[in-house]
Amino acid sequence: MKHSKKYLQLYDTLYHDIQSGALQPGQRLPSIRELVRRSGFSQTTVEHTLALLQEEGLVRTVPQSGCFVSDIVPRNPARQTAPRSPAPVPVPLWNLQTNTIHPELFDMKLWKRCLRETLEDSDGLASYGDSRGDRPLRTALTDYLYRLRRLRTDPDSILVGPSYQTLLFILTTLVGPRQTVAMEHHAPVLARQAFEQAGWTILELESDADGPLPEELKKPFDCLYLTTACTGTKKRALRARQDLYRNLFVIEDDYNGELTYVSGARNALSSRLPQS
CATH class of the missing domain: 1.10.10.10 (Winged helix-like DNA-binding domain superfamily/Winged helix DNA-binding domain)
Incomplete structure (x- = not known):
């Protein structure tokens, strides 16, 4: 056969x-x-x-x-066909992958309209554009950050980048080398690498469930790196300790952003309105 x-x-x-x-x-x-x-x-x-x-x-x-x-070959002279094809892999009930979104949540019509408007902008497509990010995008982010995170800022204070590690590289370059950055021991590895490659010294702070201990925040350092992608309890505790680092250069890394399930997005530490 x-x-x-x-x-x-x-x-x-x-x-x-x-x-x-x-x-x-x-x-x-x-x-x-x-x-x-x-x-x-x-x-x-x-x-x-x-x-x-x-x-x-x-x-x-x-x-x-x-x-x-094989030393011992199973004999089956009558067999003339290949083995059966493996059973099909069952389709999962829920797709929990983070590299895609549900089709019902994606507005394809809106995406096509925005894409068409972008392709019609011949001047923008023929240049590299603003290295900080297109101004209309930064303007939209200004409004979005205030509505969602109660963060008052302006388009000229926003820098758009492909990843937070890239933005940290840019930030450390602007600030300059030989700085000391304080962070908790569980700070992201990619953030540590960005600071180390910029020649910064890392000072690890002792912390509890509510963030760095108050006495740790009194140590000498130039920049405080805080990871606030957590529950509101920790952020409220950090707010209560703000008087200890009010005059410091603080980088808040809230990598969850608005991706919360049991509550709305929480205000940034530097927001001027109380947390709702």
């Missing part, structure tokens, strides 16, 4: 050679390169065939040596 799939054709050939004794137990099979040359099939096809034979116990693989016919 001739199969339409190439790997099944090669499978039947090798299967017949093993069952008929043309390939004896313990005998080394031709190399993958040799099987590719003989059959005219691709390396992927050959590798798939050998994997099927190995699953059936007809061949065994020896690292750095190749494939060999």
